[in-house]
Amino acid sequence: MTHDSAASQHSASNAILDDDAFTPSPDSALWRRDFLLGAATASYQIEGAATEDGRLPSIWDTFSATPGKVLAGDTGAVACDHYHRWSGDLDLLKDLNFEAYRFSIAWPRVMDASGRPNPKGIAFYKRLLERLKEQGIQTFATLYHWDLPQHLEDRGGWLNRDTAYRFADYADLMSRELTGLVDAWMTLNEPWCSAYLGYGNGHHAPGLSNPRYPTQAMHHLLLGHGLATQVLRANDAKSAKGIVANVGRGTPNSQTPADITAARRFEVQHNAWILDPLLKGEYPAELFELWPGTEPLVLDGDMETIAAPLDFLGINYYFRTNVKSDGAHGYTEVPLPGVERTQMGWEVYPDGLRDLLVGFHDAYDNLPPIYITENGMASDDSVQDGEVVDAQRIAFLKRHLAAVDAAIKKGVDVRGYFVWSLLDNFEWAFGYERRFGVVHVDYDTQKRTKKRSAELIARFIAERNARDGG
Template identity: 45%
Template sequence: MTANPTTSLRAPARTLVAQARPVPQDFVLGVATAAYQIEGARHVDGRTDSIWDTFAHTPGAVVHGDTGDVACEHYTRYAADVALMQSLGMQSYRFSTSWARVCPDGGPLNAKGLDFYERLVDSLVEAGIAPWLTLYHWDLPQALEDRGGWTSRETVDRFVDYSLAVHDRLADRVRTWTTLNEPFCSAFLGYTAGMHAPGRTSPAAGLAAAHHLMLAHGRVVQELRVRDASLELGLTLNFTVADPVDPSDPRDVDAARRVDGQMNRIFLDPVFRGSYPVDLLEDVRHLGLEDHIMDGDLAVISTPIDVLGVNYYNGEAVGHERPGSALDDALNGGRRTRSPFPAADSAFRHPRGLPVTAMDWEIQPEGLTRLLVRLHEEYAGPAAVALHVTENGAAFDDVADEEGFVDDRCRTAYVRAHLGAVLDAVDAGVPVRGYFYWSLLDNFEWAWGYAKRFGIVRVDYDTQVRTPKASALDYARIIATRQLLPAGDAAADDEGTGPAGDTEA
């Protein structure tokens, strides 16, 4: 394949060492992105503002005042981005559609918006890359937020309308559909913590939003199932592994229980068991969650799914005492924020001395193994639901050379270690079907703007040139050879990181 003029490619090496670990042939390896983070084209072809447009343009909300107005210009550069993925051997691409582009202001269908996603999907299919479509990755139309947003049941109906419009156009080419990405972030970072759009700081509003998000998920799964029983349907949740700082201290155990309940089980139990956890309901009883649970809601939310997307970045040690780094109120760009947990005022994150990423997130691959085993044993396995790791990745302080190349050995080691953790779970009997690295491209990283880079492909935001990093070349080699090298070899294994053409592909 000929590289496009806005992409600088280097060839991945093929040399393997004796310790290489086989990756199952049927294990899918891909990458993920989200509409607002890469598309740009804010008001192009009928798109109107989402809550993230409003939030990003609010002074002090995003680092450096960055916005997604331009982002990675994926709206116009999608074909080159698909060609880049094909050159790296990606088997699947997980992307989201923009509600504000498809149904501006949450209203009638905008054909030009759907035309874009049709072009994107057609390009993926032609390139042999399986499209994995997420209907909601946090970009609620601002007009719906003005009417209450996810705290209003009306938004559920509008989400169904939008989802069916996307399905009408793309159902014959997209087989895997996830309704929501990380409803924890949508509900509790957006409506309770004030860290994300729409920037509210109400524990009660976060709980209402969480319930309505899950109701919207269930409604869409029901509607799509009726339309086509062959579709693979599900949702993606982000998880933590909450360990008590002192397992012998009941106060730390309770703090970890609350975090687990208010991040993990608040979504898992309604989906898989048709009920909210009893301890969670007791913890938040004073915040009105049960006022929003109508007859039949939980039956809708627990509509059977086919796939659970697992997003994992790190676990955490949780204690009842306040350390230097805590889950408490903080000032964010001059804005007041608070803990995202509605009723965990005595739960604080404690550093454990583990290596950290540029986000100050601890690097804890074994937590991913434990998480997958737990999900399979307690939830997905009994329901015969497939597991995919739909997001896992790391931001580091990348340094590009004069050609724009980043020798990101820390990220290479991170990917190898976490893929190894997934394979450990597979060896333990967990039928994990795939892994998607977050993210394909450096992009708009929400409240961090462009200050943090998660991509395996570097984006020069001034020129929009894409340059695969060392981690992209290593990932491409894993895909091509179905062999995983040990994470510890990442620093030494630098063959293939020279200029394009120096190493045979």
């Protein structure tokens, strides 16, 4: 988005910026005190300190240092310098009245290449969690948000079955070290991205591109999830255990049978590929009609391990994709003209979140409680006269929260919502150009500035708490 378009959006959206911008209807589930409202971040995107205190290289250090892989040659070497500024960032969380914080632990920061613990790295997360507990903020810790240690990738990464067992070792160490400090553990963030973008089309680290790789990488990711869940339950019984899946809404470009099939197969590839093994103990057969000949090697007992019961399911949602048949097994994206889009080029489509949640509720008898663990948008935000008026984000969040409420009214058990993200940060292959935060970060000075969206969220949470007696 250009500054001119942002200004015109500001003018067109003045009505959004009134005092009740985040005031839901009186019967909305968002008024319930047991509906958590939180913010989310990820280690490589905010921490920096890439070589300090024994941290080892990750696949994203390697990938972002490779010319042409990340926009403008950006890397996460400094990012938001959260490793040094964490205390102030947690004060921001508290000031904004967020009730929960979802963050990730950097695997390369807490273990050496032989699997021995790194005390300095572990101490960082202990300090973080202890402060959050002091502040009364619920803690949601993600074990894997894409920063695989490079030494494991050198041995095959997620294409190597052994990585699933090394992940379980990592989960074992962290759950023993941090027992009692974590309210909810999430094993993996968005295994679809790790498997497909990392090993299928090469858009993400480690940057491999082979049509046979993603399904095997996914199987080892999910096996790692299942193995890690076992040790988390053994070591930290009181915490909740779950996983985070990014999901996509696919809609047909026409009502022809071929396009309807194409849209269904889009959702099989983006949703059922992950959710079916977790909740049904099997991969969807239609996936291998879409990608013939790519069945992963599955050993006896694997699917039972993967399908271990979940305490909750994290759902990340951003946009929908309109598709048509490619004339063969799959689909082709057909961008719709005249729709609202974010700085990422993604269509703003709140109904997709409602439709997916209701669809999962209908499709899976054993669907666990859900948290929306990421939802948000990128815009070209800048500080003007000491303020950041992010009108499009305010409207985006308001409409997506309404979509969550609509799904709850249809019987879906949604327990909370995390805004992505607390801070502007390193947006993977797009570097620092795309700003997702409700807090603006000046990357030259590291100054944080609360955006208008953050102030309105804080006001709503305060109002909700006041209604319920504080």
